[in-house]
Amino acid sequence: MAYSASILSRAEARLKQAQKAHQEAQARRRGEIYRTLPRVAEIDRQLRQTAPRILALSLRQGLGQQEALAALRQENLALQDEEAALLDGAGYPTDALDETPYCPLCGDRGWQGPTMCQCLKDLCRQEQITELSSLLNLGDQSFETFRLDYYDRQVWPEFHRSPREGMELVLSSCRNYAELFGTFPHKNLFLFGAPGLGKTFLSACIARVVSEKGYSVVYDTAANVFARFEKRKFARFGEDAQQAGADTRRYLTCDLLILDDLGSEFTSPFIQAALYEVVNTRLVEDKHTVISSNLSLDAIRQRYSPQVASRLEGEYLSLGFFGKDIRLLKKQR
Numbered sequence: 001m002a003y004s005a006s007i008l009s010r011a012e013a014r015l016k017q018a019q020k021a022h023q024e025a026q027a028r029r030r031g032e033i034y035r036t037l038p039r040v041a042e043i044d045r046q047l048r049q050t051a052p053r054i055l056a057l058s059l060r061q062g063l064g065q066q067e068a069l070a071a072l073r074q075e076n077l078a079l080q081d082e083e084a085a086l087l088d089g090a091g092y093p094t095d096a097l098d099e100t101p102y103c104p105l106c107g108d109r110g111w112q113g114p115t116m117c118q119c120l121k122d123l124c125r126q127e128q129i130t131e132l133s134s135l136l137n138l139g140d141q142s143f144e145t146f147r148l149d150y151y152d153r154q155v156w157p158e159f160h161r162s163p164r165e166g167m168e169l170v171l172s173s174c175r176n177y178a179e180l181f182g183t184f185p186h187k188n189l190f191l192f193g194a195p196g197l198g199k200t201f202l203s204a205c206i207a208r209v210v211s212e213k214g215y216s217v218v219y220d221t222a223a224n225v226f227a228r229f230e231k232r233k234f235a236r237f238g239e240d241a242q243q244a245g246a247d248t249r250r251y252l253t254c255d256l257l258i259l260d261d262l263g264s265e266f267t268s269p270f271i272q273a274a275l276y277e278v279v280n281t282r283l284v285e286d287k288h289t290v291i292s293s294n295l296s297l298d299a300i301r302q303r304y305s306p307q308v309a310s311r312l313e314g315e316y317l318s319l320g321f322f323g324k325d326i327r328l329l330k331k332q333r
Contacts, residue, residue, distance in 0.1 A: 004126045007131060011123035015102075015110050018119075022102040030097055037064035037090055044097060048107050050076045106236050125214050132207050132219055141204040143175045150330075152325045163323030167198070168321045174202045177317075178209035181256070181288070188283075191292040193321025196328065199292040203258050206290060215255035221229045222275075223265040225251055229274040252281045255288060262293040263303065272305050280312050289318070 003011075034041035050072065056138070084094040101108040105119035114126075148171065151163040159166060170191075177184045189198045189206075203219065211217045231244035251257055259278070265271060282289050293300070297318060301309040312318075 003128065004218075005246055007124055007127045011120055011129045012110060014123050014127070015108070015120055019102045019108045026099060033087070033090075033092060033096060037086050037148040038098075040083055040086050042056045043079050043086075047076065047079055047083075107138060124216075125211060128217060129208070132204075132211060132217065141201055142208060143171070143205045145177075146171060146198070146201065146205065147273055158322075160323055166320065167323055170198075170321060171202070173319055174206055175209075177207040177290075181210045181213060181215065187286070188289045189290045189292065190297075190312055190316040190318045191321065192296055192318065193294070194325070195294055196325035197321035197323055197325060199280060199321055200260060203260060203290060203292055207256070207258055210256050217256045218250050218254040219258040219260065219281065220251070220296075221260045221265050222262040225259060225278065226265055226271050226274050229268065229277070230270065251278060253285070253287070257287065257289045259284060259289065259291045262291050263295040263299070272308070276305060276308050279308055283311060283315055289316075304328075318320070 003327075032045075083097075087094050087096055102111075103117060103119040106112050106119065110117055110120040110126065148164060148167055151167045153162045153164045155162045174189070177186070177189060193199065207217050207219050228244050228247040232248050257278070262275075279289070291312070295303065297309070297313060300312060
């Protein structure tokens with residue numbers, strides 16, 4: 001999962017904080033037990049001396065070595081039994097003094113070999129949702145809060161259905177795409193229609209659900225995405241070039257890219273090439289993409305290259321939005 005360096009860095013910092021808090025909690029509990037049960041503190045001190053004593057006996061040659069080792073081990077077991085009984089009698093679990101890692105799966109490393117551990121994945125997912133929330137106002141945007149009552153029930157002849165019927169289909173498709181991410185029949189969506197009809201809202205809903213499933217999700221406007229590709233090409237050196245390179249790699253490798261407002265950017269041969277790189281690379285790499293635009297497919301064919309138009313028509317499920325501008329209806333109400 002191609003999380004950004006900033007998301008990964010914040011998640012790793014939070015993991016360290018969680019580890020520290022876990023260690024501090026263990027130390028507080030140990031101190032409480034020692035104050036409550038002084039004999040347990042003494043037993044613990046004796047048990048910590050066992051290893052050096054065993055080592056000293058192991059290095060000593062002569063008669064009685066094995067007998068002394070056996071006696072020491074027996075003493076150690078007796079102390080452990082006494083400690084367990086004292087802890088149990090005071091209402092503590094018998095392993096209350098054990099020093100355990102915050103995450104037993106990875107031992108607090110965050111990784112199991114080359115694979116990210118679930119503890120770090122969960123933190124990356126949370127950081128990603130926080131980042132998406134700052135861009136998409138995810139606080140109140142969900143499939144459950146999407147309101148169909150803004151869409152007219154009157155049939156529009158050119159579409160052979162009402163806006164309400166059309167949006168019921170669009171909403172169902174977007175919801176299934178998000179909830180069945182990875183198994184939905186279509187890997188890519190093309191959301192198109194006039195402004196103010198809910199394209200960005202439903203993109204945010206998809207981003208929320210897919211992100212909560214633990215997939216890496218990147219949302220950005222087409223203008224910003226192409227600006228980063230331009231920066232990558234022309235800022236050859238320095239921190240800006242490195243950051244642009246990292247950003248464009250994320251656009252190409254994340255599990256889900258949501259490219260919003262395609263068509264609002266200034267079109268040039270460079271933009272054409274950048275769009276083709278995004279669309280084609282993600283298709284080749286079998287990545288999922290959602291593109292929203294105010295442009296129809298006919299307008300896409302006129303504005304962009306035949307290669308891009310062909311891929312959008314052939315590899316994307318097209319969902320058309322039509323109706324009255326929701327923003328204006330909200331103001332009127």
